[in-house]
Amino acid sequence: MPIPAQYDYSTDGGNPTGETYTPVRWARSFVTWTGANGDTIPLTGDIACAVEPAGIGITWGPAGLGMPSYDLKADQLPNMDGGLFRSVRATTRDITIPIAIRGVDRESATHLHNRLLRALNPHSGPGWITITEGDGIARHLECYYVSGAEGAETQDNAGFRHIKYPLVLRAMDPYWYSNAERQYDWHLSQGAAKPFLSNSDYPGFFPLRISSTAFSPDGLVDVFNDSSVEAWPVWSCVGAATGLSLENITTGQAFRMQDEYTIPATRTMVVDTRPGVKTVVQDGANLWPQMKADSALWSLQPGKNRLKVTAGGVNLNTLIRLHYVPRYLSYVGG
Known part of the structure; x- marks a missing residue:
């Protein structure tokens, strides 16, 4: 993620002589999933087990959290280059959240996994992804689970006490609230x-x-x-x-x-x-x-x-x- 910075300009005779950047202390982002069943599950837990013995955490590679995709409509111009713009609309948004689930034993890992699956069930309705930035500002996006939790029992993606997969969620309204x-x-x-x-x-x-x-x-x-x-x-x-x-x-x-x-x-x-x-x-x-x-x-x-x-x-x-x-x-x- 980019580091927010403060700008400090110094001048000499009215001309800038340089600028310095002072990094601002910034807390880690906090992410939760709230299912249609009302269960709120933290997704930025301590999967390294350095502080807590078990949890669910986001690994490298989330995608689709920025701008939505847009559908542009245009008419092609006869006997001329290019087209004539008509309209634009934001489409539905797909986001990918790669997660890892880790337990202290098989029972705790299975419990965490089943709790997440129940909260993801799209038959129960949409859920909310909520991201709270280091400045305390929170945004949420209403999504339906699409795919990812089918699981893959490969050596890297699953074990006796852990499982990893990318969750794919779809927001019908592409804007964050x-x-x-x-x-x-x-x-x-x-x-x-x-x-x-x-x-x-x-x-x-x-x-x-x-x-x-x-x-x-x-x-x-x-x-x-x-x-x-x-x-x-x-x-x-x-x-x-x-x-x-x-x-x-x-x-x-x-x-x-x-x-x-x-x-x-x-x-x-x-x-x-x-x-x-x-x-x-x-x-x-x-x-x-x-x-x-x-x-x-x-x-x-x-x-x-x-x-x-x-x-x-x-x-x-x-x-x-x-x-x-x-x-x-x-x-x-x-």
Whole structure:
């Protein structure tokens, strides 16, 4: 892995005379697999048995942890060189994690192996690969097990107390997700937007970064999406609120309910814009018929997004909450 460095420039008469690099102390990356059965298994254990007598560890050669692969569409130009670009999309991502399982005896090695196999079972659903870098920033990727654990009883790959093989996992969504959720609130208040961290241990698992703003005078707030790509918010709207409008001024898109539709007091409407979900529900009831025809379940673009939330008939109990999870190109952010 590359060594992060601090740059120290010295000058003589305004001209650089050289630069020095001071290596930064950097803890080892920590990797876990969380299966659909809820079992979280460390994959960066002490397979050399220098500290612990047994464990599962990653060996040399992980692949597919960086940028996703892309599918480019283009039209070939008649009687001319090259083509005309049309579109690009990220494809599903395959990653390879070579692992070694080592036990103090045959029984402990078999126990570790069977525990991992149960957590990998794709019939139970997808699992999460989570990588925490030395700076404490964690990213996770939802994957299905594809192959690798079939095993090979060769001298190098298996023994009485150890087994090695490359796990191949496939992510349908190729982007890495932050373990820190972002959250913004709108309510009946004149308070200015003041971001703060609700957890001093940020980034832990889903701490909240919150900014509060008012329905009046404008209901405007700048949301900074620190993702590498667009992020898809989930809205929780607690009534009373009539003719709710959620607008992204930066992109020019808006989600609007019918002018006469009122979210009842103490009831919650959930607008989920995430791909593969795309729902507008209240207590299980579908509210698509109550949306205006020109509504869009819009995303947050990378960087600053100016949002506007408006509604009539609000009171002190009314709360409109936006929350989303940033997405990244690689496990180190990207």
